[in-house]
Amino acid sequence: MRRILVTSALPYANGHIHIGHLVEYLQTDIWVRFQKLRDNRCIYICADDTHGTAIMIRAREEGIGEEELIAKMQKAHVDDFARFDIQFDNYGSTHSSENRELCAEIWASMRAAGLVSQREVSQLFDPTAGTFLADRFVKGTCPKCGAADQYGDSCDQCGAHYSAADLIDATSTLTGAKPEVRTADHLFINIEKLHEFLDRWTKGDEHLQPEIANYLAGHFLHEPLRNWDVSRPAPYFGFEIPDSPGNYWYVWFDAPIGYMASTRQWCDTHGEEFDDWWASDRTEIHHFIGKDITYFHTLFWPAMLETSRYQLPTKIHIHGFLTVNGEKMSKSKGTFVCASTYLEHLDPAYLRYYYASKLTNRVDDLDLNLDEFVARVNSDMVGNVVNLASRTAKFATATGLSEKYPDDGGLFDQAAKDGQAIAEAYESCDFARAIRQILATADRANQFVEHNAPWKLRNDPDKARQLQDICTVGLNLFRQLAVYLAPVLPRLAEQTGELLGDPIEHWDQSQQPLTGTPVGKFKHMMKRVDRKHLDAMIAASTEREPANESAEPVTDSGQPLAAEPLAETCTIDDFAKVDLRVARVVAAEDVPKANKLLKLTLSLGGQERRTVFAGIKTAYRPEDLIGRLVVCVANLTPRKMKFGTSEGMITAAGPGGKDIFLLYPDEGAKPGQRVH
């Protein structure tokens, strides 16, 4: 029996879990469930990553303490994960006493190894926020090519690298303040001293996928490694460094140690020895991460572990990013979908299955194609797999399974044998391959049922025995599928266990057929995906503010309504008398002698034109209106005014003066269309 410790990257406490995060947590959860099903001793450890400037700033924005913020977010994370059936053995926090102690211990090792040095660093400082600014919090004009709106490290227009202090007209993205250069002492780890070790470790024993080892060799390890800046001056939300008052560990120092801290919590509550898990070569340690945080886990982290004499990772499994319909997730396109939004519309099993069917052990990005999502879930999972139970179970409810497993032409044995290859695919994280093989088994099972036509046998009482045998085969083949799919679809495995009165708990249950047991009444195991629900989810994600915006309730003032109370109710017929139309402003001119009026010419499409005098001069300039669509009252009795006849009104809100807000139709409306 292997002893295996597994982690996923720690989600940052600055935002909610979204479908991109879920690639990793589902991948890890499936792998862990597979190991447990194989009767290995396996624990899944994770935690919230809680430190850093971003948390500090966000807490300030929300007007709450950091600890309150991270507690709130942790609760949300834990809840989202649970609802996706992601089962951690422990979910901790980097802001814990265990983590503080382990950080101190590892830090002391690095000091003792002579790896720590101190150097003065000059950095931009935001005087309004009172904090130093990481490069991503500074924007300005590129000193090389003059492109505006560039971050403090490099220019995405010309590719130039520079120091944030060289940016022209730099501003802080936190407060908009003009940053000033200040200096502070920082602590560095001389990681170059471990260069030889890292060369060896990254290349050896398949700790890394080959493309990652190549990448590190070509990108970092081909030249001396730079010192790693691991401290931040106050104010910083994190742990103060014991032997360097006023300085805090950079969040990437304490985050991976959080893996250990969370394990220690688990050990303390389960009577386990911490060193059995982190200091024993009998334990495998597997980290699952995204490719964006590769060097933290493949260079700094092994360096920290090596120096402090802890066990090095057995393997770091690195996955790519999620794209949706071939593009980056986008808030405006509604493809930036929060876990909680997904759950309002769709069954988590769909996503578990879909990701599994596409995940390999490569670093490639994974695309969530919505059409394909529907097709795969409906035809593979429901039509092919679940349907197998649906079409055989009810013929066997009365009789139960045959006492002796019938001759099935070798189908069960074949599928049992295939279990080996399927297990190897799971083990190597090539879930796509595992799923392909499972589906091939399901195809053979459906062919068998089709060929033996139990629906014909049931009409002939003489063939009851034969019918029972056919269903015994069909249900056993289905049960094998449920075992093989259990890591991906735990609920389906549960339902199958209930149907056949034999809970699915071990991989080996796929190797022996079940006979002579009762068959329960078949209940629907999984619904087909309705495309409408997917579309609704995308629509909900589009309307919503981005996930990491504050989730506080809207607090609009009641003053405008109080200033102008609601009018008497009117009937729909009353309302219909007013003919509101979309119109385009084709001309707009100032009326020199008027204080409030602009003269507008509106087009209602075709040759239809209206001249309207609108009292919006104090809020709008004529040139800004030309070409825009507005909503006008088109059947208003024309009215003579001092400067001419007005043939309608345009609609606007607001008390007047500068506060006038014209109504615009949404994109796509055409002049002349009626507003209902």
Place this chain on the structure above:
RNA sequence: GCGCCCGUAGCUCAAUUGGUUAGAGCGCCGGACUCAUAAUCCGUAGGUUGCAGGUUCGAGUCCUGCCGGGCGUACCA
């Protein structure tokens, strides 16, 4: 710019690591069937493996150069 990775049927992916005529699923089209959640079964069509060279008895696979895409580039957690 530099580095890593990718490019195979309309879509998503295979191809035993250089070895017969490049295979599946979905989709399309045609047929069968009716137990099942419009499901399942049988069949047809669909390819100059991004382009151009090279190595080899043999190249989707190895090498070189282009073209296109993704990501990273150390302060994004």
